[in-house]
Amino acid sequence: MSEPKRVDLAIVGGGMAGASLALMLAHYCPRLSVALLERQALPDAGASVQLPSFDTRATAVAAGSLQIFDELGLWPQLRGYAAPIEHIHVSDRGRALGAALTADEQERASFAGMLGAVIENAALGPVLHGALARTNVQMLAPAQVDAVQMSESGAQLAWRSDSDSGEHSLSTRLLVVADGVDSPLCRQLGIETERIDYRQRALVTTIGLERDHRNRAYERFTDDGPMALLPLPKRDGLHRMALVWTCAAGVAEELAALSEARFLQRLQRAFGWRAGRMVRAGALQSYPLSLSLAREQWRRNLVLVGNCAHFLHPVAGQGFNLTLRDCYGLAQALAGVDLASNSTRQLDLLQEYGRGRRLDQQLTIGFSDRIPPLFASANPLARGLRQAGLLGLMLAPPLRSGFVGQAAGFGL
Numbered sequence: 010m011s012e013p014k015r016v017d018l019a020i021v022g023g024g025m026a027g028a029s030l031a032l033m034l035a036h037y038c039p040r041l042s043v044a045l046l047e048r049q050a051l052p053d054a055g056a057s058v059q060l061p062s063f064d065t066r067a068t069a070v071a072a073g074s075l076q077i078f079d080e081l082g083l084w085p086q087l088r089g090y091a092a093p094i095e096h097i098h099v100s101d102r103g104r105a106l107g108a109a110l111t112a113d114e115q116e117r118a119s120f121a122g123m124l125g126a127v128i129e130n131a132a133l134g135p136v137l138h139g140a141l142a143r144t145n146v147q148m149l150a151p152a153q154v155d156a157v158q159m160s161e162s163g164a165q166l167a168w169r170s171d172s173d174s175g176e177h178s179l180s181t182r183l184l185v186v187a188d189g190v191d192s193p194l195c196r197q198l199g200i201e202t203e204r205i206d207y208r209q210r211a212l213v214t215t216i217g218l219e220r221d222h223r224n225r226a227y228e229r230f231t232d233d234g235p236m237a238l239l240p241l242p243k244r245d246g247l248h249r250m251a252l253v254w255t256c257a258a259g260v261a262e263e264l265a266a267l268s269e270a271r272f273l274q275r276l277q278r279a280f281g282w283r284a285g286r287m288v289r290a291g292a293l294q295s296y297p298l299s300l301s302l303a304r305e306q307w308r309r310n311l312v313l314v315g316n317c318a319h320f321l322h323p324v325a326g327q328g329f330n331l332t333l334r335d336c337y338g339l340a341q342a343l344a345g346v347d348l349a350s351n352s353t354r355q356l357d358l359l360q361e362y363g364r365g366r367r368l369d370q371q372l373t374i375g376f377s378d379r380i381p382p383l384f385a386s387a388n389p390l391a392r393g394l395r396q397a398g399l400l401g402l403m404l405a406p407p408l409r410s411g412f413v414g415q416a417a418g419f420g421l
């Protein structure tokens with residue numbers, strides 16, 4: 010395929026956000042010409058995708074997101090890599106109080122009897138990029154976008170590739186920036202970001218267990234910080250779960266330096282025995298945590314999606330799910346639209362898209378931002394509040410249903 014010079018819509022970044030949006034545009038807006046520019050090389054179909062999104066993490070994909078993947082025809086391919094979540098057990102370490110949320114009690118918040126499913130990012134990458142290779146989205150990779158110039162009629166991108174020494178350009182009517190957290194392109198466009206540094210890190214690894222997880226996910230709030238243990242498909246005879254352990258940077262460093270046996274001891278002490286004996290721990294990866302929100306998510310001829318628009322605390326497993334709903338909202342807003350015909354109409358559409366996404370974003374960001382610090386605090390007031398919250402979750406149907414709905418990623 011020859012290199013495009015002009016498209017209706019260009020996406021910068023082929024991570025989880027950019028690749029998902031491109032698939033939705035191919036599905037819901039087949040008349041739009043779309044290009045996706047990714048600075049790293051993409052492999053042949055089926056091979057692992059070496060992009061930051063598709064590393065050794067696992068993603069809790071909420072029921073609402075599974076429904077979207079199903080609409081895109083991807084669920085049959087994803088199913089083989091997915092461990093269902095049928096129960097979520099929320100508890101406060103050291104206190105007897107705990108709350109269990111199940112798929113059966115909330116039909117609205119489930120997909121095929123699940124509250125969600127956990128899929129390793131390394132499996133998600135080849136499925137998303139394999140599906141993209143079968144669409145008419147024009148993939149430019151490696152293609153590093155260095156400069157963007159916005160105009161009345163769209164945007165002009167200057168990009169370069171490792172595979173040749175030349176400078177390339179592409180003009181587009183609508184530009185979608187999906188280049189990740191701390192986006193240099195957003196800075197270049199003068200889009201400011203509000204940032205709260207949680208001064209914590211997420212330690213991520215795969216844990217081997219003696220017994221089956223029975224499709225349960227655990228959210229446990231310890232005095233060090235919140236911890237999530239998520240079911241994974243069994244591999245080589247080993248029962249596996251994905252761990253996200255949030256702790257202060259110093260504690261994370263100390264934990265990362267431990268031997269496997271000592272790490273497992275610490276983890277078992279912090280988590281308890283509800284999931285059984287932990288027998289193996291994989292390599293630890295550590296991620297700095299912040300809440301990072303772009304002050305603007307759209308302008309004339311421009312939209313931001315994914316981590317460059319909002320980067321959330323990962324323990325509630327909401328970041329990608331929220332992004333997927335944003336992308337779905339954008340693809341629905343653009344369905345049937347001729348971007349060439351009228352730029353005033355395009356501005357109205359983006360305004361409608363922004364308005365339509367506001368409440369879900371506010372609730373999801375609030376849920377991810379406020380719950381972990383509340384549970385992490387040893388302050389008696391916070392402790393009282395979270396125990397009242399857990400008690401409410403155990404007893405009050407509307408609260409349970411709101412929590413399950415939010416956890417299952419149906420948004421609003």
Ligand SMILES: Cc1cc2nc3c(=O)[nH]c(=O)nc-3n(C[C@H](O)[C@H](O)[C@H](O)COP(=O)(O)OP(=O)(O)OC[C@H]3O[C@@H](n4cnc5c(N)ncnc54)[C@H](O)[C@@H]3O)c2cc1C
Nearest residue numbers: 022024025026048062069154189315316323326328329330
């Ligand atoms: C520890 C952890 C656990 C998480 N767990 C969950 C979970 O369970 N559930 C959930 O919903 N969410 C989860 N998330 C959130 C999820 O990982 C993010 O939503 C997701 O990574 C969003 O990716 P992105 O595509 O926006 O950004 P990125 O993955 O950073 O992708 C950006 C892409 O843009 C490319 N790029 C950058 N600059 C340029 C340029 N100038 N030109 C061309 N290409 C460029 C990069 O190479 C990269 O491929 C978790 C996050 C963390 C940190």
